[in-house]
Amino acid sequence: MARELLNGLEVAEMLGIGENQARAAMRLGQLPCVQIGGRLYVARRALLKLLGLAEVVFTAPATDPPESADSSSTATDAPNCPARGHLSGE
Numbered sequence: 001m002a003r004e005l006l007n008g009l010e011v012a013e014m015l016g017i018g019e020n021q022a023r024a025a026m027r028l029g030q031l032p033c034v035q036i037g038g039r040l041y042v043a044r045r046a047l048l049k050l051l052g053l054a055e056v057v058f059t060a061p062a063t064d065p066p067e068s069a070d071s072s073s074t075a076t077d078a079p080n081c082p083a084r085g086h087l088s089g090e
Contacts, residue, residue: 005034005041014047 012022026033026040
């Protein structure tokens with residue numbers, strides 16, 4: 001299975017550019033990225049969307065979620081994509 005977050009080298013390979021150029025674009029906010037620790041990553045889906053490419057996703061048939069005693073936190077509470085934009089100032 002493909003990784004969801006790509007590092008600078010992987011982004012460069014997908015775009016057909018140099019690693020330094022890819023990392024610079026990530027730092028300057030020209031590519032949607034997220035910073036984890038001291039490293040920048042680009043979400044694969046965000047990069048594919050930016051390039052106008054579709055990704056085929058196979059999902060299991062929908063089933064009813066199991067009843068839970070704690071209904072205050074669900075999977076829908078999670079953000080859609082952590083790499084919506086560059087984290088400014090970091």
